[in-house]
Amino acid sequence: MELVKEELSVFIARFNQALRRVFHEQQDINEMSHDRGLPPHVWRDIMDTHPLAVAIPVEYGGRGSIVKECLSILSAASYESLPLSLTFGINIALFLEPLAKYGDAKIKEKIFPEFLSGQRMGGLMITEPDYGSDALNMRTSYQTMDEGYAITGRKHWQGLTGQADYWLVAARKDLGNGELARDVDFFVTNNAEAKQRITVEKLYSNLGLYMIPYGMNLIDVEVPNYQRLQPESTGIKMMLDILHRSRLQFPGMGMGFIKRMLDEALQHCTTRMVGTGNLLALDSVQFQLSRIQTAFTICSGMCARSSAISGIEHNLATEGLEANSMKALVTDLMQESAQLCLQVSGANGYKISHIAGRGIVDSRPFQIFEGSNEMLYTQIAEIVLKRMKRQKETSLYQSLSKFAPTEKVAPRFREYLQFLIPENLVQRKLVDLGKIVARIVNTQYVINMQEKGFRKDLVENCVYNMQLDVAQLASSLSLRNHAELVVAYQGESDWLDFS
Numbered sequence: 001m002e003l004v005k006e007e008l009s010v011f012i013a014r015f016n017q018a019l020r021r022v023f024h025e026q027q028d029i030n031e032m033s034h035d036r037g038l039p040p041h042v043w044r045d046i047m048d049t050h051p052l053a054v055a056i057p058v059e060y061g062g063r064g065s066i067v068k069e070c071l072s073i074l075s076a077a078s079y080e081s082l083p084l085s086l087t088f089g090i091n092i093a094l095f096l097e098p099l100a101k102y103g104d105a106k107i108k109e110k111i112f113p114e115f116l117s118g119q120r121m122g123g124l125m126i127t128e129p130d131y132g133s134d135a136l137n138m139r140t141s142y143q144t145m146d147e148g149y150a151i152t153g154r155k156h157w158q159g160l161t162g163q164a165d166y167w168l169v170a171a172r173k174d175l176g177n178g179e180l181a182r183d184v185d186f187f188v189t190n191n192a193e194a195k196q197r198i199t200v201e202k203l204y205s206n207l208g209l210y211m212i213p214y215g216m217n218l219i220d221v222e223v224p225n226y227q228r229l230q231p232e233s234t235g236i237k238m239m240l241d242i243l244h245r246s247r248l249q250f251p252g253m254g255m256g257f258i259k260r261m262l263d264e265a266l267q268h269c270t271t272r273m274v275g276t277g278n279l280l281a282l283d284s285v286q287f288q289l290s291r292i293q294t295a296f297t298i299c300s301g302m303c304a305r306s307s308a309i310s311g312i313e314h315n316l317a318t319e320g321l322e323a324n325s326m327k328a329l330v331t332d333l334m335q336e337s338a339q340l341c342l343q344v345s346g347a348n349g350y351k352i353s354h355i356a357g358r359g360i361v362d363s364r365p366f367q368i369f370e371g372s373n374e375m376l377y378t379q380i381a382e383i384v385l386k387r388m389k390r391q392k393e394t395s396l397y398q399s400l401s402k403f404a405p406t407e408k409v410a411p412r413f414r415e416y417l418q419f420l421i422p423e424n425l426v427q428r429k430l431v432d433l434g435k436i437v438a439r440i441v442n443t444q445y446v447i448n449m450q451e452k453g454f455r456k457d458l459v460e461n462c463v464y465n466m467q468l469d470v471a472q473l474a475s476s477l478s479l480r481n482h483a484e485l486v487v488a489y490q491g492e493s494d495w496l497d498f499s
Contacts, residue, residue, distance in 0.1 A: 005063060012072050015049045019080045022046060029081060030353040036210050037163075038084075047119040051077070051088055055096035060112035065100055067249070068307040074252030075303070079260045082362040083211035085253045087121075090159045090212075093246035095122030095168055099188065101312040102229035102238060107188055111166060122166040124242075125155040125198075125217065133375055135184070136236070140219060141174040142185065148224040151187055154201075154217065157369070161215035162200040165191050168229070169198075169219060170239065184239050186229040195222045208361030237317040244316035247327035247370060248309070251302035254330040257363065258299050261337040262292045264355055265344050272346075279344060288340045290461055295333035297462040300454070301445030302326050321383050321405060324376040325438040331366040332373060338363050377434025378427060384437050385421070394420045396433075400440060409444040412463055416471045419478055432477045439466045439473075 006014075022042045023029035032038070054069040056062020063069055070092050078085035096115065099108060099122075114120045131137050140153025151171050158167075167189045173181035189196040203215040231238035269279035269289065279285045306326065310316060316323065338359035342349035349356040367373045384399065393399045397417035401410040410417070417436075425433065443466045450459045 005058075008069055008072060011063075011069075012076050015051055015073065016076055018046055018049045019077070019084075023080050030355075037213065038211055043119060046084070050116060052091055052096060052115050055092040055100070056112050056115060057100050057108075060108065061116050062112065065097060065312050067311050070097075070249060071252030071255065071303050071307060074249065075256035075259075077256065078253045079256030081211070082253065082257050082359065083209045085256065086159065086209065087212055089246075089249065089253050090123050091115075091121060093249045094124035094242070095164075095166065097245060097312050098124070098168055098186070098229065098238075098242045101241075102186070102231065103188065104226040104228075104230065106226045111188075114165075120166070121160050121164040122168070123158055123160040123164040125158050125167050125169045125219070126239075127155060127157050129154060129156050129216070133371060135170070135239070136182070138170060138172060138184070139180070140169070140171040141180050142171040142187070143174045145222065148222055149187060149228060150222050151189075151219055153219045155219060156216040157204070157214050158217060159209075159212045159214060161213045161217060162203060163213050167191075167198060169221075182236075184235040185231075186235070186238065187223050188227040188229070189221050189223055190227075197221070206365075208358075209365065232315065237315075240317040240320075241315050243370065244319050244323035245310050245312070247323040248306045248316065248319075250327045250366070250370075251299050251306055251330050253366075254295075254299045254334050255303055257334055257359065258292065258295045258337045260355060261341040261359060262289070262296050265289055265292055265341045268345050285344055288344055291465060292337045292340050293458065294462045294465040295337045297446055297458045298333060298442050298466075299330055301449050302330055302442060304449050305445040321380060321437075322441065324371070324380050324434075325441040327370065328367075328373040328376040328380070328434070329438045329442050331363070334363040334366055335360070374431050377431045377438065380434035380437050381425070381430040384433065385425075388421065396421055396436075400437070406437070406440045406444055409440060409447050409463075412443070413440055413467060413470050416467065416474045419474065426482065428482060429477055432473050436470050436473045436477070439469055442466075 022045045023032075026045075027039075027042060051073050053062045054073050055065050058064045074085050074089055074092070077088055099111065103111075111120075111122075115122075125140075126135050126138070128138050128140060131139065138153070140151065140155065142149045142151040151169060153171060155169070168186050169189055170184050170186055172184055175181055189198060191197050198221065199218040201216040201218050203213055206212070206214045229238065266289065269285055272279045274282070280289075305322070309319070309322070338356055342354075342356035342360060345354065345356050348354055351357050352361075387403070388394070388396075388399045391399060391402075396419065397410065397414055400406040400417065401414075403410075421433070443463060446454070446459055446462055450456060
């Protein structure tokens with residue numbers, strides 16, 4: 001099937017029109033919000049607009065895997081439904097783009113037309129019950145056969161469990177005697193083929209993101225040779241390229257969601273009267289909404305930067321600093337925006353049928369999956385500290401002012417960064433340092449966007465709020481004292497004994 005390639009604005013407008021029709025005219029998305037999954041006719045109407053064409057190469061009839069278009073479809077979806085956007089994000093960043101870059105022509109010729117003409121879904125299986133973020137120690141393994149591979153193992157918490165037609169499954173080569181190769185390989189499986197069908201052991205009752213099924217999967221499959229992805233160098237670098245590209249596309253999912261939180265909060269605070277004025281007359285409310293607006297501005301900068309650097313023509317295996325900075329900060333900002341929108345909405349916000357209440361629950365796991373934010377902030381800090389060590393530099397400001405991702409904007413943060421980094425930081429301090437660096441890296445994207453004409457008032461408010469964050473984090477980082485957990489805390493700690 002070959003689609004007529006219309007202008008992006010027309011394509012997105014048609015997609016938006018379909019979402020309004022199914023979520024507001026045919027159904028009420030607020031009433032559907034506590035149901036598991038979407039009715040088949042709703043899926044059909046959405047997929048009939050061919051949203052996943054954005055991630056399919058032109059030679060297979062798609063729109064060309066252009067990042068700007070992928071982010072646009074994710075943003076349009078997340079304005080109406082974050083779970084719908086995540087569904088597309090899984091398909092785009094964790095299946096279609098890796099397949100387009102690393103897949104054999106024979107399997108691409110089969111799969112891409114199916115995604116264009118039918119309602120096909122694909123996902124990625126890395127996470128295992130005993131090895132969450134520790135992916136390099138996964139136990140799912142494969143053995144070479146005459147014309148293919150036999151893969152066995154268990155995977156869980158894969159979005160679209162039991163719903164996806166195709167999977168990319170990560171596994172390590174079985175070397176015998178219980179030993180597995182250090183490197184990782186990826187294989188395409190097709191649930192329509194009996195020998196490739198992955199068994200769902202159970203579905204999880206996930207909190208939020210009700211549209212997306214998660215669960216435990218048992219893998220005992222055989223796939224032909226051509227369904228193994230072909231890395232450019234090592235499988236581990238291929239995995240990093242895939243994961244970093246996915247993290248760099250989180251701003252697409254964040255963009256529409258944050259804009260929705262901002263629009264909802266603005267609309268409510270403008271119309272809600274308190275005494276003689278509306279809620280916007282209150283200074284604290286102005287501040288809360290300025291925080292959501294800053295999230296909108298920062299996320300806009302991320303989308304512009306991601307569009308420039310995260311296409312499948314680039315290898316992103318070494319781009320951990322930018323990928324982790326985007327993913328961790330945008331997901332923190334998504335959660336903060338939902339919390340603030342709920343706060344200004346009052347009691348009404350605390351309903352599962354309200355976009356803010358639902359947004360809190362749906363955005364929360366974004367801070368955990370694809371690398372928990374604490375882990376990513378720690379990695380950001382370690383990247384910066386290694387560089388400082390090579391430079392023989394102890395001043396954070398001096399280092400960041402000579403570092404390409406931060407040099408342009410670092411002077412705006414100078415007064416908060418004029419301190420020396422002590423040796424052997426404990427992990428909680430590494431997290432603080434990572435949060436500081438992530439904010440400065442992402443603020444530079446905003447400054448770059450302003451140079452191209454993005455409005456100055458939004459930029460200045462954004463810089464002010466990021467300075468506020470960095471000042472608070474720097475203060476925490478410089479405090480030498482820190483609390484330690486008392487594990488056996490029960491003795492002499494019952495308040496009744498002291499009353």
